[in-house]
Amino acid sequence: MSIALSATPSRRAVLAGLASVGALALAGCSTTGSTRSAVATAEPAGRIVPPEVLSMYGPLPDEDFPIPAAPIHLLDPIYWRQEVDNVTGEKPGTVVVDTANRFLYWTMPEGRAMRYGVGIGRAGFEWNGRAHIAYKRKWPTWTPPSEMIDRQPEIEKYRHGQPPGLDNALGPRALYIHQGNKDTLYRVHGNMDVHSIGKAVSSGCVRLLFQDIVDLYERVPNGSPIVVLADQSIV
Template sequence: MTIALDATLSRRTLLAGLASTSALLLAGCATTARPSAPVEPLRPIVPPDVAMMYGPLPLEDFPIPAADVSLMAPRFWRQEVENITGQPQHTVVVDTANFVLYWTMPNGRAMRYGVGLGRAGFEWSGEGHIAYKRKWPVWTPPAEMILRQPEIEKYRHGQPPGLDNALGARALYIHQGQKDTLYRIHGTMDVPTIGKAVSSGCVRLLFHDVIDLHDRVIPGSKIVVI
């Protein structure tokens, strides 16, 4: 009887010990678990040739720093591609659905740039032409923009050129016939806004890209915004 009782007690003790151990393990899981930290999106590795393309431009009238293009998707980096626009050479084509701009070239090729576009209510589409272009332009905001943003009243007669100028390093002016549309293709230093709709209607390229485009475009060239 004593041996049987001891065996029974031993089994009970073992089972109780296992139950306690399990409870401790479960308690340990409950107390040591931590909510997952938000995972930041991985930045693309920028190849050396792309980094060089967006490197500093110290010889500009206002020296331009390098652009950190790891902050935007690689598809928005400047590159020569096949001309898929259906437009003849020497045409600016803005594909608003994909946030890219093409400058069509000979032999079925095109230079493609990532762009930022106008937010809802400020979009523009249609056909026109590049009437003229400017290096380090003066920005004069339209009167209706000043009404919406009274803080820019100080620029009613023009914002001087510079890195902080709203048009940036270069501007291309879009006309329809003899009429100024008031829409521009111009520069920005705000890399994360490329590929987004946040502006007051203008088409914005990184400084490096708008300089490249400016040097290619011929005044009078057709522009198509789709």
């Protein structure tokens, strides 16, 4: 199976074949819960953010925990949320994570897709395959797996759960990935650190900016298929 994906300015195709989803169960969603400040003082020289983009990433004051505006001027514009052609080859209603290019697509009717910039798993924690979004949660509690606590003893205090809030490791929304009836321990979730978008930084989870995960959450129903592609592609 071959799935073509978009990279600006060229189009890419992902290598045929997806690795076994058995790799999904090897690690959990990892972060210490800390985030960089959402406030920035100066824009990079020459970068002008259009008003419609500033609006998309503006504050969300009506949330249970009010979300500040994202410093979107610090992020490469390629990772700003945008509607694009559906180049994934997947049917409408599918979440597709292009790990090579650090994009997540939500496929829509009439050959269109909503594309988001994401952060993905760092070396040794990558995963790929087919699964589904079993359920989703607003302002979830984060409970790290014991294996993660062994790697990061400083999160022992969250063994029984980190309460919801802006500093919660999962952010304001989380989509829970299952393969069959088994929880993979991987999530699609929020993270307010713009420097993590476009990078391989987590222990396997897929991270979106808070405003993007809120938007995605409203689009994706429970049971939606998710395809996570291997971190290799060919032009």
